Amino acid sequence: MKSQTEASARGDSRRGWLHKLGIGGLLAGVTGMGYAFVRALVPNVLYEAPQRFKAGTPDQFPEGATFLEDQRVFIVREQRTFHAISAACTHLGCTVKMVSLNQPKKVAIGGREVEETREFHCPCHGSKYYGDGTNFAGPAPKPLACYRVELAPEDGQLMVNLDEPVSRGFRLTV
Ligand code: FES
CATH class of the missing domain: 2.102.10.10 (Rieske [2Fe-2S] iron-sulphur domain)
Incomplete structure (x- = not known):
């Protein structure tokens, strides 16, 4: 009985960890897309000293x-x-x-x-x-x-x- 409870608790912990990992990955993806979007709004201009x-x-x-x-x-x-x-x-x-x-x-x-x-x-x-x-x-x-x-x-x-x-x-x- 005890081992069944422990196994269930371990399963819950693993699911929680996977859940957090998923959210972390999603946030990283959204952040990356946000950066790419903002960067696309900035023109690729090379600022050089006046010639x-x-x-x-x-x-x-x-x-x-x-x-x-x-x-x-x-x-x-x-x-x-x-x-x-x-x-x-x-x-x-x-x-x-x-x-x-x-x-x-x-x-x-x-x-x-x-x-x-x-x-x-x-x-x-x-x-x-x-x-x-x-x-x-x-x-x-x-x-x-x-x-x-x-x-x-x-x-x-x-x-x-x-x-x-x-x-x-x-x-x-x-
Ligand atoms: S940079 Fe090579 S000789 Fe001047």
Whole structure:
């Protein structure tokens, strides 16, 4: 008699446990569906930093290359001309460092002889670029990107457009 009562109690306990498990599973399912529903209402938008930015007025830039860390861009001033070179290595995207040469070096770029005063070196795998961004050593498959620079009409600041690559010969004269 006692063992029958115990068996019945064990059966009740097992049914109760299965009942709770069922409710737990149902709640998990409803929660998952609710999350999927709410997530479907949120658009899949990638929020990125603005691709056009103001860098400052021309007189704020000294002669030579100035590194803008946030945008990973060098603004290069050569007297009254300006251009922008990306600091993102074309191998795997590390940030290149500018190296000022102790003495100007004559190099041939695209069939022309050019006197270089700086180079860009990548610390990750040793790629090297001439001052105009042309790759000449290491695994980098192509030159550093150059971007359009223009003067903002409202306040005369240099405006760089990272969405608009330009040829390495591009110069803004101010
Ligand atoms: S990321 Fe620059 S050489 Fe590899």
